[in-house]
Amino acid sequence: MLSIKNLHASIEGTPILRGINLEVKPGEVHAIMGPNGSGKSTLASVLAGREEYEVTEGEVIFMGKNLLELSPEDRAREGVFLAFQYPVEIPGVSSTNFLRTAVNQVREYRGLEALDAVKFLSIMKEKMKLVEIDQKLLSRSLNEGFSGGEKKRNEIFQMAMLEPSLSILDETDSGLDIDALRIVSNGVNQLRSPEKATIVVTHYQRLLDYIVPDFVHVLYNGRIVKSGTKELAMELEEKGYDWIKEEADSTAV
Amino acid sequence: MSKDNQILEDLTSKEYEHGWSVNLEVDEAPTGLTEDTIRWISAKKEEPQWLLDWRLKAYKIWLAMDEPKWANVHYPKIDLQSLKFYSAPKQSNKPKSLDEIDPELLQIYERLGISLNEQKKLQGIAVDVVLDSVSVGTTFKDTLSKLGVIFCSFSEAVKEHPELVKKYLGSVVPMTDNYYAALNSAVFSDGSFCYIPKGTRCPMELSTYFRINAANTGQFERTLIIAEDNSYVSYLEGCTAPQRDENQLHAAVVEIYAAKHAEVKYSTVQNWYPGNKEGVGGIYNFVTKRGICAGDYSKISWTQVETGSAVTWKYPSCILKGDYSIGEFYSVAVTNNYQQADTGTKMIHIGKNTKSRIVSKGISAGHSQNSYRGQVQVMKRATNARNFSQCDSLLMGNRCGAHTFPYIDIQNPSAKVEHEATTSKIGEDQLFYCNQRGIATEDAVALIVNGYAKEVLNQLPMEFAVEAQKLLALTLEGSVG
Numbered sequence: 001m002l003s004i005k006n007l008h009a010s011i012e013g014t015p016i017l018r019g020i021n022l023e024v025k026p027g028e029v030h031a032i033m034g035p036n037g038s039g040k041s042t043l044a045s046v047l048a049g050r051e052e053y054e055v056t057e058g059e060v061i062f063m064g065k066n067l068l069e070l071s072p073e074d075r076a077r078e079g080v081f082l083a084f085q086y087p088v089e090i091p092g093v094s095s096t097n098f099l100r101t102a103v104n105q106v107r108e109y110r111g112l113e114a115l116d117a118v119k120f121l122s123i124m125k126e127k128m129k130l131v132e133i134d135q136k137l138l139s140r141s142l143n144e145g146f147s148g149g150e151k152k153r154n155e156i157f158q159m160a161m162l163e164p165s166l167s168i169l170d171e172t173d174s175g176l177d178i179d180a181l182r183i184v185s186n187g188v189n190q191l192r193s194p195e196k197a198t199i200v201v202t203h204y205q206r207l208l209d210y211i212v213p214d215f216v217h218v219l220y221n222g223r224i225v226k227s228g229t230k231e232l233a234m235e236l237e238e239k240g241y242d243w244i245k246e247e248a249d250s251t252a253v
Numbered sequence: 254m255s256k257d258n259q260i261l262e263d264l265t266s267k268e269y270e271h272g273w274s275v276n277l278e279v280d281e282a283p284t285g286l287t288e289d290t291i292r293w294i295s296a297k298k299e300e301p302q303w304l305l306d307w308r309l310k311a312y313k314i315w316l317a318m319d320e321p322k323w324a325n326v327h328y329p330k331i332d333l334q335s336l337k338f339y340s341a342p343k344q345s346n347k348p349k350s351l352d353e354i355d356p357e358l359l360q361i362y363e364r365l366g367i368s369l370n371e372q373k374k375l376q377g378i379a380v381d382v383v384l385d386s387v388s389v390g391t392t393f394k395d396t397l398s399k400l401g402v403i404f405c406s407f408s409e410a411v412k413e414h415p416e417l418v419k420k421y422l423g424s425v426v427p428m429t430d431n432y433y434a435a436l437n438s439a440v441f442s443d444g445s446f447c448y449i450p451k452g453t454r455c456p457m458e459l460s461t462y463f464r465i466n467a468a469n470t471g472q473f474e475r476t477l478i479i480a481e482d483n484s485y486v487s488y489l490e491g492c493t494a495p496q497r498d499e500n501q502l503h504a505a506v507v508e509i510y511a512a513k514h515a516e517v518k519y520s521t522v523q524n525w526y527p528g529n530k531e532g533v534g535g536i537y538n539f540v541t542k543r544g545i546c547a548g549d550y551s552k553i554s555w556t557q558v559e560t561g562s563a564v565t566w567k568y569p570s571c572i573l574k575g576d577y578s579i580g581e582f583y584s585v586a587v588t589n590n591y592q593q594a595d596t597g598t599k600m601i602h603i604g605k606n607t608k609s610r611i612v613s614k615g616i617s618a619g620h621s622q623n624s625y626r627g628q629v630q631v632m633k634r635a636t637n638a639r640n641f642s643q644c645d646s647l648l649m650g651n652r653c654g655a656h657t658f659p660y661i662d663i664q665n666p667s668a669k670v671e672h673e674a675t676t677s678k679i680g681e682d683q684l685f686y687c688n689q690r691g692i693a694t695e696d697a698v699a700l701i702v703n704g705y706a707k708e709v710l711n712q713l714p715m716e717f718a719v720e721a722q723k724l725l726a727l728t729l730e731g732s733v734g
Contacts, residue, residue, distance in 0.1 A: 048685075048689050049688070049689075050685055051681070051685070052681075071688070072685060072688035072689055073688040073689075073691055073692060073693050073694070075689075076688065076689050076690055076691035077691045081689075082689050084686065084689075087686070088680070088682045088683050088686045090683055090686075090687075090700070090701055090704055091704055091705060092703070092704025092705055092706070092707040092708070093700055093701065093703070093704035097700075098687075098690070098700065099690075101692055101696060101700060102687075102690035102691050102692050103691075105691045105692050105693065105696065106690075106691040109691065141704070158690065162690065162691065
């Protein structure tokens, strides 16, 4: 589904990603872990097409298409979803209105008919249960005055509505208390399917207790320096990142 | 160039939709302005002597006045002597009904999306259309007249209801008020007149569409709305003009009189030609709009969506004379390319327990300059006056400007006056977020801008709100990234 080869990216001339290689197949959940500043969020942003990052080398193929050549909106329409670490606020635009615009633009791209208000609302009602989100929240301005937990739940709710093939969760666990974490993870787990893949970017192992990954990769200095299964995450939780850094630094020299 | 600027660039490069013009046979006043021009106009309109005298008096006053220079707008001096002050489509005889109106005229209005014929059939809105200097047709007259509501062109009102015109003309905006008001008083050609009798709730929206068609012509319309005790009316105004390289002058005066317990809601969607991307051409829109809440418990509410014009100078105001009267001003002003707008309101609290509310939302893009200028004045005897003002500015790109000039003058210590102001920028983050959900940038801008302006757009009657939303999106098309 997703094939990243030797991906290099920089911001304002400073290289952040220095040769990422990653293969993600349908049905898989990959966790990207790593210390602060290792390039985790950059990877998520580059995949989603954030403009500030310049891709200097490498390729990304998503479902047979060169992802890097697509605009951010076309990537979304092709089925790439990014759950933001810091979801933005849009005053005066209700979540419902925002999402209906998004869903219908995605549907149009895929050659599907636009959903009328009644249909849209009925689908919405169904998906709202996944993340235990309240309709009142959705009629408020997008993310404005939402708590951290509400914002993240809203992200997963949007994910449920847009039905992406590849979901990238960027530090979705940050700022969540244990209850919110459970609700959000529950939502993500219910959306897992053999056709869909998920990339979970996180600093802590905690989230992976809830969203169990098939693979864990450790990012350090812009490269994946170690890959393994969920046991690797446990090891990181126990030992921290220092041993990985040492290992990586010694081989780099 | 950052993406932000690129999108702004694209959004702001949208072409003006109403830029066409039609070759009509016209009756025109000789170029330039002298006393003779005024006599010519007055004679053409077969006006009574008192009105001619009134015009000539205004002309003398105007001659002694200087163009106001305090607004935050810059434009070359307007050569009034090169303008024509009257232009009317030629019609052999005054049309008696809409069926007799020149089909070419009707076509103009169909292209604007206002079909007089259709309006005639559809319930809901009564329309008066003013092309260049004259009103070409008013719909729904019969239905309204059964209720005693008078809705007609200004010229007709002068003929049919001279006592009303004489009583109220210049009573809210005196001819001495300012340079453009004096000029308008001298040369005004047509406009709309509404009279709502006591205890009457006007059952439909009254609407006027203004269109400048002829070249080198100034449009000077005059609107007078009188709402008697316990009456209600909602009035809408729309305007467009063809795309021309030279600037055209539009200097209108609107006067509203609200008696006891009367309520007048006045909504404008102003879409005069703004000039091209380089700032060539466009309408100079110098307008004086004022309402007086003369009676106790009366209310006047202005809502404006300003997207057009090269230069706008406009301050719809309320004089709150009656006790417990209420004044409201809701405004969205969008400037793009090289447009300049200096707009706002004046709320003058004279009566006791008077209230005013100001919500101004400025949106600047391109190289434009957008200023809010507002005055809240609480006079000595205005005990317990209250005002709330909110002035927000939204910037798109980094070559435009947003300015706020609030003036507050309080002479009664019991007054409560609040002023809030914010400035924000459409962020790359907001746009990226929308893009990441599959929303194209142009639609994202429209969504964000409409969200920002929602509080004002909500004040508009439904049909107008939809039009205004589209207009906002169109005006800003191509401007973010």
